[in-house]
Amino acid sequence: MSSSNPLPWLSLVAVIWLQAVIGTNTNFAAYSSQLKQYLSLSQLQLNSLAFASDAxxxxxxxxxxxxAHIPLWLVLVIGSTLGFVSYGLQFLSITTTSETSSFLRSYPVMFLLNTVAGNSICWVNTVCYIVVTRNFPLDQQVVKVAELTFLRF
Structure with missing residues (x-):
């Protein structure tokens, strides 16, 4: 790979930004107190929702x-859709008072939404890792460590 080709580096920057914006590894902590308050959850139920996100x-x-079987752009679209729908429905359950939101506020539905939201980051990360490993075939481990180090902060 020629060092004068900027596209691999641009893809790395795009991957890092994409993962930083998605941020689903840290989202639950940011809104869990509101979830507990608006849905009148016990701490045990809130812990179970955190587990659902990790599960x-x-x-x-x-x-x-x-x-392995569909184009990467479609994998990214699926992951983004899963995240948008699951986080969006959680947002609606907290911010609206309609009859639909009362269904969304049920604990089993919220558990399912948290599970789907937690899974959505896997779809995005899969695309990111495949793009990075394809664009940096000789430096795959270095790029992955740099990317993971950035995402910790």
């Missing part, structure tokens, strides 16, 4: 399987 990541293998 969604256990199904990350599905995104890897999908990436």
């Amino acid at each position: 969604g990541k256990l199904f990350g293998w599905v995104s890897g399987l999908a990436a």
Whole structure:
């Protein structure tokens, strides 16, 4: 790969920005207190919702399987849609008072939404890692460590 080609570096910057904007690894902590207050949840129920968010990541293998069989842009669209819908419905359940939001406020629905929201980051991360490893075939480990180090902060 020629060092004069800026596209691999632009893709790395885009991947880092995409993962920083998605931010689903840190989102639950940001809105969990509002969720607890508006839905009148106990601390145990809130902890279970945090577990649901993490448990969604256990199904990350599905995104890897999908990436092997469908185009990467479609994997990214699926992940973005999962995140948009699950976080969007959680937002609506907190901010609206309609009859629809009362259905969304039920604990089983909220548990499912948190699981899907947690899983959505796997779809995005799968695309990001594939793009980075394809664009930096000789430096895959270095790029992954740099990317993960950036995302910790």
